[in-house]
Amino acid sequence: CLFTLPLIPLSVQAAQELGIxxxxxxxxxxxxxxxxxxxxxxxxxxxxxxxxxxxxxxEVAKSVNLVRLVNQNNLKMLAIIGPSWKDFDAGYKxxxxxxxxxxxxxxxxxxxxxxKVNLNTFAQHLRAVLGAVKAAGLTIDAFEIGNEYDSNCxxxxxxxxxxxxxxxxxTVLRGYGDFLKTAALIIRDYFPQAxxxxxxxxxxxxxxxKPPHHISHPAANFVARLRNxxxxxxxxxxxxxxxxxxTHIYPWPGNPAGHMTALLQEDAAALSDKPLWVTExxxxxxxxxxxxxxxxxDQGVEEMLVTFDSLARSIxxxxxMFYSYNGWVADPTTQQLEPLADVxxxxxxxx
Numbered sequence: 001c002l003f004t005l006p007l008i009p010l011s012v013q014a015a016q017e018l019g020i021x022x023x024x025x026x027x028x029x030x031x032x033x034x035x036x037x038x039x040x041x042x043x044x045x046x047x048x049x050x051x052x053x054x055x056x057x058x059e060v061a062k063s064v065n066l067v068r069l070v071n072q073n074n075l076k077m078l079a080i081i082g083p084s085w086k087d088f089d090a091g092y093k094x095x096x097x098x099x100x101x102x103x104x105x106x107x108x109x110x111x112x113x114x115x116k117v118n119l120n121t122f123a124q125h126l127r128a129v130l131g132a133v134k135a136a137g138l139t140i141d142a143f144e145i146g147n148e149y150d151s152n153c154x155x156x157x158x159x160x161x162x163x164x165x166x167x168x169x170x171t172v173l174r175g176y177g178d179f180l181k182t183a184a185l186i187i188r189d190y191f192p193q194a195x196x197x198x199x200x201x202x203x204x205x206x207x208x209x210k211p212p213h214h215i216s217h218p219a220a221n222f223v224a225r226l227r228n229x230x231x232x233x234x235x236x237x238x239x240x241x242x243x244x245x246x247t248h249i250y251p252w253p254g255n256p257a258g259h260m261t262a263l264l265q266e267d268a269a270a271l272s273d274k275p276l277w278v279t280e281x282x283x284x285x286x287x288x289x290x291x292x293x294x295x296x297x298d299q300g301v302e303e304m305l306v307t308f309d310s311l312a313r314s315i316x317x318x319x320x321m322f323y324s325y326n327g328w329v330a331d332p333t334t335q336q337l338e339p340l341a342d343v344x345x346x347x348x349x350x351x
Contacts, residue, residue, distance in 0.1 A: 016308055018348045019047025019078060019321035020329060021280060026050070026062040033069050035335050036325055041073040043329070043341055044348035048073075049279060049321045051080040052140070054129045055087075063129050067138045076141040078197070078279065078321065081183050087122040088112055096152065096160045104213065105153035113156035114149065115175030119182045126183060130190040139194075143187050144246050144279050145180045146199030150218035154202070161211045170229070172215065177226055177234035184240040197318070198223055198235075200246035200279040203263055219245070220270035244318045245271045248280040249304075253288040256300055257307040268315045277318035278308070282328065298343050305347050 020040045025033055040048060048070050054060035070077045097110030105111075133140060149155040157175045159168055176199070184196050201223065204214035215222045223245055226234040235242050247267050251259035260281075267276055281304065283289070289297040308320055322344065326332050329341050 016312060016317055017046045017319040018044075018344060019049055019076075019319050020045050020325050020344075021049040021321050021323045022325040023050060026052075026059075026066040030065065030069075032335065033066060036330065037069050037073040037075065039330060039335070039337060039341075040325060041075055043345045045344065046076055046348070047078055047141075047319050047321060048075045049078040049080065049144070051082065052129055052133070053082070053084055053125070054132075055084050055125050060129050060132050064132050064136050064138065067133050067140060068136065071138050077139075078142045078144055078277075078319070079140045080144045080147055081126065081187075082146055083112060083114070083117045083122050083179070084125065085112070087117050087125060089116075089118050092116060095156055101153075101160075111152060111154050111156040113175065114146075114179050115157050115171050117175075117179060119178060122179075123182055123186060126186050127190075130186065134190050140191055142195035142197060142243075142277075143183070143191075144197045144200065144277075145183050146176065148202035148248065149176055149199045150215040150222050151202040151204055152213035158213065158215060160213060163212050164215060169215075169221075169225075172222065173225055173229045173234075176222075177229050177232070180226075180234055180242075181240070184242070188240055195243040196240065197244045197246045197277045197279065198226075198242055200248040200277075201267065202248060203250075217266065217270075219247075219267040224270040242274065244275045244277040246279045247276050248323075249278055250280075250282060250284050251304070253283055253291040253295075253300055254293070256283075256303045260304060260307055261311060264311055264315055264317075272316075275316040275318040278320045280323040281308075281320055282323045286328075298340055301340060301343055302347075305343070 022036055037048060050066065052063040052067065054063050067077060094110030094112050097108060099108060101110050102108035147154055150158065152158040152160055157172045158164065164172060187194055187196060201218045202214065206216050249260050249263055264276065283300060286297060289295065289300060291300060308317065311317065328338065330337050
């Protein structure tokens with residue numbers, strides 16, 4: 001059931017580590033990147049989250065430059081690792097591309113099946129990027145292996161329009177497990193001290209995604225099951241181990257505290273042995289405010305921060321990565337800071 005936690009004054013809370021995401025930063029001008037990262041640092045954030053990738057020398061150089069700017073601004077970096085279309089064999093086509101996918105997910109190209117990634121090609125590309133970052137004397141502090149792979153929008157192994165059978169679940173588990181293992185072993189070669197975090201759980205709602213295009217109750221039915229896939233533990237083994245479990249929290253604005261509490265408690269019940277890294281958190285849209293309680297967006301975000309701090313007393317939480325700098329913390333065109341920036345600055349400044 002959903003319930004509302006009592007709001008404890010922010011002044012008596014112990015602030016969690018805060019990060020801010022800005023997807024696709026390396027594709028933007030260096031001036032934009034430099035200003036954004038300086039602003040994020042000035043807000044007392046500790047982490048920055050974005051992807052690093054590259055299948056050409058130009059793309060690799062852009063990723064290296066992004067890491068350089070992150071390091072220069074004294075921010076820790078959480079780097080998202082995922083396959084590119086060049087990591088699939090020639091002629092591969094996403095099985096779910098089309099108009100229906102576009103209406104549901106927001107783009108028509110479909111999602112690739114992780115089980116069909118050419119892991120040798122992926123490994124070559126990842127080694128090129130991480131090798132270049134290390135050769136430049138830079139560091140990446142943590143890696144998130146994938147993004148919302150419990151959703152068909154991001155993982156073509158997840159069935160398109162029906163609940164997964166056990167056979168299909170084995171394909172999902174092995175597809176992600178082998179991808180995670182490949183990435184983790186390469187990361188250990190280049191950045192052995194970096195933290196490794198599983199993909200951020202999407203938490204699609206069974207009540208609204210009908211017929212289903214997601215894995216129901218993903219913490220228990222997907223991530224926890226990686227501990228034993230045909231006898232192999234993809235989360236902890238003699239070669240590597242993961243340091244945390246990624247999760248994404250986008251609560252119903254009518255009851256932010258209650259909804260996010262229910263999501264995190266469900267995740268923690270299945271994944272209690274390591275911290276939950278909240279690698280994305282926010283609301284789905286500005287237009288959801290003012291909410292039914294008359295809260296502004298700033299007040300809704302503040303309620304989420306209070307709730308994170310309250311939950312941290314009983315649930316091990318890693319850093320909290322707000323999504324996103326673009327359009328929420330700063331204007332997407334001018335980069336002028338929005339009022340929401342003051343909420344973050346005040347929260348982290350109390351740490």
